[in-house]
Amino acid sequence: MPAYEPVIGLEVHAELQTRSKMFCSCPVVDLTTAEPNTAVCEVCAGMPGTLPVINERAVEYALRVALALDCQIHQQSIFARKNYFYPDLPKGYQISQYELPLATQGRLIIRTSQGERAVRIRRVHLEEDTGKLTHVERNGERYSLVDLNRAGVPLLEIVSEPDLHSVEEVRAYATTLRQLLRYLGVNSGDMQKGVIRFEANVSVRPVGSNQLGTRVEIKNLNSFRALEESVAYEIERQIRILERGGRVEQQTLGWDEARRVTVPQRSKEEAHDYRYFPEPDLPPLLIDDAWLERVRQSLPEMPWARYRRFREAYGLSEYDAGLLTAEKAVADFYEAAVAASQGQVPPKMVANWLLSEVFRWLNEHGKSITELPFDAKAFAALLRAVHTGAINKNTGQKVLAEMFATGQHPDRIIEAKGLRQISDADQIQAWVNEVLDAHPKEVAKYLAGKTSVINWLFGQVMRRARGRANPQAVRQALEAALKRRADIAD
Numbered sequence: 189m190p191a192y193e194p195v196i197g198l199e200v201h202a203e204l205q206t207r208s209k210m211f212c213s214c215p216v217v218d219l220t221t222a223e224p225n226t227a228v229c230e231v232c233a234g235m236p237g238t239l240p241v242i243n244e245r246a247v248e249y250a251l252r253v254a255l256a257l258d259c260q261i262h263q264q265s266i267f268a269r270k271n272y273f274y275p276d277l278p279k280g281y282q283i284s285q286y287e288l289p290l291a292t293q294g295r296l297i298i299r300t301s302q303g304e305r306a307v308r309i310r311r312v313h314l315e316e317d318t319g320k321l322t323h324v325e326r327n328g329e330r331y332s333l334v335d336l337n338r339a340g341v342p343l344l345e346i347v348s349e350p351d352l353h354s355v356e357e358v359r360a361y362a363t364t365l366r367q368l369l370r371y372l373g374v375n376s377g378d379m380q381k382g383v384i385r386f387e388a389n390v391s392v393r394p395v396g397s398n399q400l401g402t403r404v405e406i407k408n409l410n411s412f413r414a415l416e417e418s419v420a421y422e423i424e425r426q427i428r429i430l431e432r433g434g435r436v437e438q439q440t441l442g443w444d445e446a447r448r449v450t451v452p453q454r455s456k457e458e459a460h461d462y463r464y465f466p467e468p469d470l471p472p473l474l475i476d477d478a479w480l481e482r483v484r485q486s487l488p489e490m491p492w493a494r495y496r497r498f499r500e501a502y503g504l505s506e507y508d509a510g511l512l513t514a515e516k517a518v519a520d521f522y523e524a525a526v527a528a529s530q531g532q533v534p535p536k537m538v539a540n541w542l543l544s545e546v547f548r549w550l551n552e553h554g555k556s557i558t559e560l561p562f563d564a565k566a567f568a569a570l571l572r573a574v575h576t577g578a579i580n581k582n583t584g585q586k587v588l589a590e591m592f593a594t595g596q597h598p599d600r601i602i603e604a605k606g607l608r609q610i611s612d613a614d615q616i617q618a619w620v621n622e623v624l625d626a627h628p629k630e631v632a633k634y635l636a637g638k639t640s641v642i643n644w645l646f647g648q649v650m651r652r653a654r655g656r657a658n659p660q661a662v663r664q665a666l667e668a669a670l671k672r673r674a675d676i677a678d
């Protein structure tokens with residue numbers, strides 16, 4: 189029996205979060221909080237006699253994405269009407285791009301357990317979003333509510349070639365694309381608000397074949413989880429059909445979240461069913477060299493480039509570099525802290541504290557790094573105090589807790605609470621002697637060979653020092669003192 193290889197191509201719809209809509213001046217509002225139908229005008233409600241006007245900022249955002257994806261930019265592209273009837277589409281057509289899209293032939297580098305790979309991008313085009321339907325059932329009556337706040341919101345469609353061959357690659361592609369959109373500042377990445385949606389085209393073929401199998405298209409996937417689960421389900425379903433000697437039917441499917449199965453939807457339209465034709469109300473979209481160059485210059489460092497640089501410049505592990513570059517704001521904070529530490533704190537230590545202590549607090553409080561009550565400089569000052577031994581690690585964690593709570597500068601907290609680390613040898617010696625004198629039984633146990641008791645004694649000394657003693661110095665003094673007592677006992 190031949191082994192089968194999955195073949196997947198993704199279509200990603202991302203809202204471009206401009207201030208106003210694609211073809212009118214209505215604001216782009218948060219669908220989850222705005223009153224329905226409060227951001228609607230004649231244009232986006234599809235009144236006869238109105239005319240669309242292209243949103244320059246939306247084009248600029250689209251160019252950012254297309255350039256970041258290494259696409260070939262078409263400096264002249266054409267808007268087209270995609271005609272179909274649906275209650276969320278007031279005009280009876282969607283303005284999109286078809287034969288001549290904004291950009292084609294790009295690529296996105298993804299990272300999986302197999303290493304790095306380029307996934308080819310087929311096209312990137314601009315269009316407008318539809319309204320939103322809410323299906324309700326009340327007192328036995330079923331009806332649908334229409335909210336046109338989303339109608340006309342700029343939408344970017346990014347279509348990959350069928351280059352993905354596992355669920356892992358699908359996940360990597362989708363998350364990398366989301367990361368990129370956020371880096372570019374064109375989309376919040378807030379999946380719960382539906383600002384990014386996926387469609388997965390899935391087929392399978394015998395390993396070694398270079399022909400494409402019959403594909404299905406899974407529509408309306410609004411989360412990474414739905415994307416991954418539905419693709420995994422389809423791969424298995426199709427392999428089972430082929431193993432039985434059957435044929436996969438080309439169809440459009442939906443994903444039933446509750447039952448976790450794909451379900452057939454309306455049969456797939458062919459392009460001619462949409463009766464695409466050039467939008468007569470809009471001129472061709474022209475992008476001159478100067479504009480293109482301006483956008484190119486404005487691009488930030490790409491996440492994958494930053495990842496590589498973090499690994500090389502700061503000696504970070506794949507895992508740490510991945511976490512630190514996942515979000516631009518995190519990477520910015522990290523680099524600002526490293527810079528502020530002026531070479532006095534190892535970059536690896538900055539990474540450790542950020543990824544453990546700070547991330548834990550952010551997770552616990554459901555906050556993002558931009559909401560920290562202190563800046564990267566203050567964070568660097570704390571780490572400098574720990575690294576130079578002004579305070580010990582434990583005290584550092586306590587100071588950080590105080591910084592989270594009050595936003596105060598670490599130096600002020602250390603001074604105000606008298607937390608400065610004590611390394612004075614005489615003082616430490618005195619604490620060690622006090623502890624050993626106070627606990628003759630434990631000392632005897634240690635001398636009798638139960639050396640792990642030293643950890644308990646260490647704790648007692650630190651306690652006497654109210655946590656401020658230099659731990660290395662305490663350990664050394666403790667070992668030396670116990671050794672002296674052992675020599676005497678011999």
Ligand code: ADP
Pocket residue numbers: 195196197198199310347348349350351389390391400401402403405
């Ligand atoms: P449509 O616009 O009708 O959905 P396209 O030809 O534009 O069709 O393809 C859409 C997506 O389907 C692309 O991402 C493409 O890579 C993918 N695709 C096309 N053929 C296959 C196939 N046989 N198996 C998996 N994906 C496919």
Ligand code: MG
Pocket residue numbers: 199387405
């Ligand atoms: Mg499609």
Ligand code: ZN
Pocket residue numbers: 209212213214227228229230231232233340
């Ligand atoms: Zn409007």
